[in-house]
Amino acid sequence: MSNWVPSPQRGIGLLALLGASSVLVVLGGGTGVVFGLAALGAWVVAPPVFAFVFAQSGLAAVTSPPILLPVAFAEVGLLAMLVTDPESHVSVRDAAIVVVGVGTLTGLVWSLQPTPLWLAAVLVLLGISGFVYGVHRFELLATGQLTEQ
Amino acid sequence: MEPTRRLWGVGVLAIGGAILGVLFSSPLYLGIPLGIGAWILAHQIAFTRALSRLTDTPPVTQSLSRETILVGDTTLLTIQVTTGTDSLLDLEPTLTVQPSPALEVDGPRQHELTAEKQTLTVPLRVQVAGDYTVRPPQLQLTGRGGLFRESLDIGNACAVTGEPRVPRDTHIGTGGESIAVAYGEHGASYGGTGFDPGELREYLPGDPANRIDWKATARTGEPHVREFDPETTRQTQLLVDRRQSMRMGRAGETKQDYGREIAAWITEYVATLDDPLGLTFVSDEQITTVATPQASTAHYQRVRREILDLGAPAAQQSTADSNRDRPTRQSGGRPRLTLNLEDGLAEDDPFSRTLRPYVRDAAKRHRVADKPLLRAVQTLEAGHAETAWLVIVTDDAQRGELLETARLAATRDRFVTFFVLPSVLFEPPGAEISAAYDAYQDFESFRQQLATTTNVTAFEVGPRDRLGKLLESTHTRRAEQ
Numbered sequence: 001m002s003n004w005v006p007s008p009q010r011g012i013g014l015l016a017l018l019g020a021s022s023v024l025v026v027l028g029g030g031t032g033v034v035f036g037l038a039a040l041g042a043w044v045v046a047p048p049v050f051a052f053v054f055a056q057s058g059l060a061a062v063t064s065p066p067i068l069l070p071v072a073f074a075e076v077g078l079l080a081m082l083v084t085d086p087e088s089h090v091s092v093r094d095a096a097i098v099v100v101g102v103g104t105l106t107g108l109v110w111s112l113q114p115t116p117l118w119l120a121a122v123l124v125l126l127g128i129s130g131f132v133y134g135v136h137r138f139e140l141l142a143t144g145q146l147t148e149q
Numbered sequence: 150m151e152p153t154r155r156l157w158g159v160g161v162l163a164i165g166g167a168i169l170g171v172l173f174s175s176p177l178y179l180g181i182p183l184g185i186g187a188w189i190l191a192h193q194i195a196f197t198r199a200l201s202r203l204t205d206t207p208p209v210t211q212s213l214s215r216e217t218i219l220v221g222d223t224t225l226l227t228i229q230v231t232t233g234t235d236s237l238l239d240l241e242p243t244l245t246v247q248p249s250p251a252l253e254v255d256g257p258r259q260h261e262l263t264a265e266k267q268t269l270t271v272p273l274r275v276q277v278a279g280d281y282t283v284r285p286p287q288l289q290l291t292g293r294g295g296l297f298r299e300s301l302d303i304g305n306a307c308a309v310t311g312e313p314r315v316p317r318d319t320h321i322g323t324g325g326e327s328i329a330v331a332y333g334e335h336g337a338s339y340g341g342t343g344f345d346p347g348e349l350r351e352y353l354p355g356d357p358a359n360r361i362d363w364k365a366t367a368r369t370g371e372p373h374v375r376e377f378d379p380e381t382t383r384q385t386q387l388l389v390d391r392r393q394s395m396r397m398g399r400a401g402e403t404k405q406d407y408g409r410e411i412a413a414w415i416t417e418y419v420a421t422l423d424d425p426l427g428l429t430f431v432s433d434e435q436i437t438t439v440a441t442p443q444a445s446t447a448h449y450q451r452v453r454r455e456i457l458d459l460g461a462p463a464a465q466q467s468t469a470d471s472n473r474d475r476p477t478r479q480s481g482g483r484p485r486l487t488l489n490l491e492d493g494l495a496e497d498d499p500f501s502r503t504l505r506p507y508v509r510d511a512a513k514r515h516r517v518a519d520k521p522l523l524r525a526v527q528t529l530e531a532g533h534a535e536t537a538w539l540v541i542v543t544d545d546a547q548r549g550e551l552l553e554t555a556r557l558a559a560t561r562d563r564f565v566t567f568f569v570l571p572s573v574l575f576e577p578p579g580a581e582i583s584a585a586y587d588a589y590q591d592f593e594s595f596r597q598q599l600a601t602t603t604n605v606t607a608f609e610v611g612p613r614d615r616l617g618k619l620l621e622s623t624h625t626r627r628a629e630q
Contacts, residue, residue: 004562047294049188052182057169060177077181082188089239089293090191097194102187108178117174121167124179128163128186135193140150142201143301 013084017043020055020077023070028062035061048085053077101131150196156296159185189296196292199240200299209244209286209304213273217310220278220401223255224309228269228286230262240290244583246271247302249281252309283307314401320613321568321598324593325620328608343514348376364600365563383537384442385419386427387412387452388525390543391459393433397544398575405459407610408542411568412456415540420449427536429525430459431543436525442536447497454521520550526558537563542610544570548595552602559604567599567607573612586623589616 023038028035035058043051055078063071083095090098107129109120140146152160166181214225226246242262248254249483255272266303285304291297322328333577349365365373387413395405419426425442439455440448522543529536539558543551551567559565572590592609599607 017381038501049159049162049185052184053166056166056180057179060170060173060175060180063177064173064175078184080186082184083191085188085294087333090195091198094194094198095191098187098191101190102183106183112289113357117176117179118171120176121171124182124186125164125167128182128189131186132193135190135197136150139193139197139200139299142197143204143299143590145301 010084010086011047013081014043016077016080016084017048017051020059020081022072023074023077024055024058024062027067027070028058031056032062034058043081048081052082096126102128105131150193151300152353153291153293153295153298154463154581156189159296161188171183192292192294192296196297196299199292200290200301203288204301207303207305209288209429211283211286211307213305213307213309216308217312219314220275220311221314223272223274226271226273226283226307228271228304230267231265236332239293244269245287245289247284248273248561249283251275251277251279251311252281252283265304273309278310278311278313280308280310283309314399316402316407316612317614319407319410319610320616321411321608321610323596323608325589325616327613331556339490349373350376351394359456368601382424382444383422384427384535385415385538385540386424386429386529386536387415387432387542388429388522388529388539388543389417389456389459390541391430391432392521394544394546394572395570397470397572399577402575402612404544404570404572404575407570407612408544408568409456409459410612412459412542413453415542416449416453416456420446424538426452428455429529431521431525433521436528437520438528438532441532450497519629520553521548522547522550523554523557526554530557539563539565540568541565542568542570545572545592545595555599555602555605555607559602561604563604565602565605567605568610569596569599569607570610574615582619582622585619589619 017039021032023035024032024039026032035054039051039058040056042054049079055074059074066075079099083090105124109115109123109127110119112123137146163185164177166185169181170176170178209228209230211226211228214227215222216224218224226248228244228246230244241311244260244262244617246258246260247560253276254273255274258271260269275281283306285302285306287300288303289298289300292299319328349362350373352361352366352374356374360374360376362373362375365375389408391405391408395408396403398404398406416426423444425444426440427438427442428440430439432435440452522541526539529539541554541558545551551569555565555567569592571589571592573585576585596607596609599605
């Protein structure tokens with residue numbers, strides 16, 4: 001229950017999640033209700049990323065094949081929920097960097113169509129891992145832990 | 150930057166989402182690893198920026214109360230933590246002290262930081278002499294969200310020097326007053342203090358006043374002056390006490406350590422005069438004549454080396470030596486052939502150095518039942534009666550024996566100088582100061598009594614700081630009364 005810290009950020013995050021959950025309910029019926037409630041429950045007791053996982057899983061489950069506008073609306077809501085996480089203390093600039101980077105990766109993978117889905121999954125995981133490793137190396141440099149040999 | 154278990158858990162979720170996407174052939178499931186990846190990246194970038202700010206403006210400084218300490222002593226390492234714009238506490242900081250491995254930390258090395266401003270004090274003890282560095286403290290930090298952890302050395306390094314415990318600032322004097330002699334760095338161009346014995350004669354008009362020997366004058370009632378004939382070769386014998394009582398004191402600052410300093414100084418002084426010098430060690434059970442009086446550079450070096458090697462406990466040495474023991478000899482016996490062979494190995498060449506330990510063991514050792522110092526002087530009388538100056542380095546543990554020795558050794562043609570190390574100056578710190586001063590007064594009375602013997606001079610030797618504290622504490626107490 002430690003996430004129940006009242007703040008405007010948390011309020012925006014909750015609204016965003018409710019918006020995404022409403023898409024689940026409208027498109028998925030009972031299945032959507034289950035995933036929506038799971039996402040809300042995870043948002044209460046765990047970091048928002050877990051709520052995102054439940055909501056995204058629900059979207060994938062109830063919209064197959066995906067319907068563009070509702071899915072886009074829900075994805076924006078989920079993104080807003082992640083960004084407004086008060087625990088992250090991410091600046092606007094850093095959030096923009098992340099969005100641009102991940103968006104670029106998504107576009108790259110999408111542009112490789114027709115591609116087997118498993119290859120796309122591997123590319124996504126490799127891409128994310130590469131970004132994380134790159135930030136790790138930058139951290140070593142920024143904190144002076146890299147010395148000339 | 151290290152991943153935490155939470156990061157691994159979230160990573161597994163991302164992989165699971167990708168697998169689900171492949172299993173159900175739904176590209177929307179790939180949104181899970183993308184979303185999780187974005188979330189992880191956001192936290193990672195924010196953590197990196199916080200670490201970079203900490204590195205640029207370290208919130209930690211450390212300093213030492215003393216940068217030079219003696220081995221076994223303690224210095225205090227003070228660490229001050231002051232957070233700046235970013236609240237350090239949001240990063241769950243844990244601070245670890247990082248002294249050199251040779252420094253002993255009296256207390257915990259890890260400290261949880263719980264306040265915006267905090268001061269930590271950590272005692273450090275030097276165990277081995279040398280130069281050491283106390284590295285900047287290490288801060289273990291955890292990013293918000295608990296995904297990443299980092300350990301950084303933040304702050305300044307400090308340097309501490311451990312100096313060995315050796316006799317420092319040795320005091321030589323009488324009644325708490327240092328004598329005006331050159332000891333240590335100065336040349337031995339001094340005189341007039343009674344330390345440099347010479348011929349005593351009555352004062353004649355025209356004699357310089359600074360040559361008057363006031364002690365002899367007071368004793369005889371008539372002014373006397375002491376003359377020194379630099380042309381005279383004066384055979385000198387050095388007797389160094391190494392009995393059990395000489396090992397009193399802290400390691401590196403025992404009576405024996407100070408005695409060794411004095412004996413080495415005497416050796417240097419006699420070497421400047423080019424006088425024959427002999428060396429005898431007196432231990433609890435035996436007398437060892439290490440060197441018979443000779444005057445050569447190699448001989449002086451050898452005597453000095455023997456004195457500086459004076460470190461192994463006499464008990465251990467006597468145990469080892471007993472394995473090669475010879476039949477006991479009474480003091481005053483005729484020297485055997487091996488003694489002459491030892492004399493022939495006085496040169497400082499590889500041949501002599503190699504053979505000398507085997508020959509030395511042969512005949513120079515005399516077992517004595519009691520009063521070894523007195524027996525040593527008796528042996529001297531028998532073997533080297535022409536000794537003009539006898540220097541005895543000892544302590545005040547056997548005062549009766551010293552008085553007897555003084556009366557026996559000092560003759561019309563021989564001067565005796567005692568360097569006596571008072572036990573009171575080598576007692577452990579913390580002893581009752583009034584009792585210590587009484588003991589020192591008692592010693593001073595004894596020293597004066599020793600010095601009343603004709604042709605005998607007696608000096609006190611010990612750590613100057615200890616004597617100074619003793620006298621200062623007593624003066625303070627008397628002023629208060």
